[in-house]
Amino acid sequence: MARSVNKVILIxxxxxxxxxxxxxxxxxxxxxxxxxxxxxxxxxxEQVTQTEWHRIEMWDKMADIAERYLKKGNxxxxxxxxxxxxxxxxxxxxxxxxxxxxxxxxxLGGRPGDENVSASAGSSASSASASSGDGQRxxxxxxxxxxASSEPAVDDDLxx
Numbered sequence: 001m002a003r004s005v006n007k008v009i010l011i012x013x014x015x016x017x018x019x020x021x022x023x024x025x026x027x028x029x030x031x032x033x034x035x036x037x038x039x040x041x042x043x044x045x046e047q048v049t050q051t052e053w054h055r056i057e058m059w060d061k062m063a064d065i066a067e068r069y070l071k072k073g074n075x076x077x078x079x080x081x082x083x084x085x086x087x088x089x090x091x092x093x094x095x096x097x098x099x100x101x102x103x104x105x106x107x108l109g110g111r112p113g114d115e116n117v118s119a120s121a122g123s124s125a126s127s128a129s130a131s132s133g134d135g136q137r138x139x140x141x142x143x144x145x146x147x148a149s150s151e152p153a154v155d156d157d158l159x160x
Contacts, residue, residue, distance in 0.1 A: 008100050010054055010078045011108070012036040018058075020067045030063040031099075032056050034076060055099045057083070062102060069107055079104035 012034035019031045037051045056078055058066050070076065080102040089095050 006081045008078075008080055008082055010034060010036055010100065012054065012076065012078075014070055014072050014074045014076060015053065017072050018063075018066045018070050020063065027060055028063040028067070030058045030066045032066070032070065034078065054078075055097065056080070056102055057099045058102045058105065062105060066105065075108040077104070077106040077108055078102050 015033040015035050017032070021029050021031075023029065032055075034054050034056055035051050036054065037049055039047060039049050042048050078100060080100045083099045083101050085097045085099065087095055
């Protein structure tokens with residue numbers, strides 16, 4: 001049987017403050033939208049910006065972190081899985097929603113003095129990270145900072 005993968009990585013900005021709900025079981029769920037944009041030049045030479053909106057869902061301790069730290073406009077890194085939900089509305093019409101169930105989250109470009117905030121569905125809780133789920137410990141991804149230099153890197157201790 002072939003292996004399949006359902007993985008999404010997004011870096012975008014929150015379009016709204018997180019919406020938090022508490023379920024009767026005591027679990028928390030948070031939903032918010034993030035926008036990702038790409039720019040290109042069309043065949044007429046005009047700059048075009050295309051924006052996609054993504055509905056994000058977080059559960060348990062990740063929802064606590066999102067509720068505490070995420071605000072409209074924040075840049076955020078999200079890693080998760082695509083989930084499709086189907087239901088019938090009050091008028092009897094079939095509806096479909098596509099959500100991203102987040103498994104990893106990192107707040108990017110925080111306010112001065114704030115610690116970097118990241119959460120993972122599989123790490124243990126701390127002041128800057130939270131967990132829910134399978135108990136496996138995974139480091140939250142940190143986007144690499146690009147550096148540019150006019151001089152080539154030289155390392156005299158290379159083993160080859």
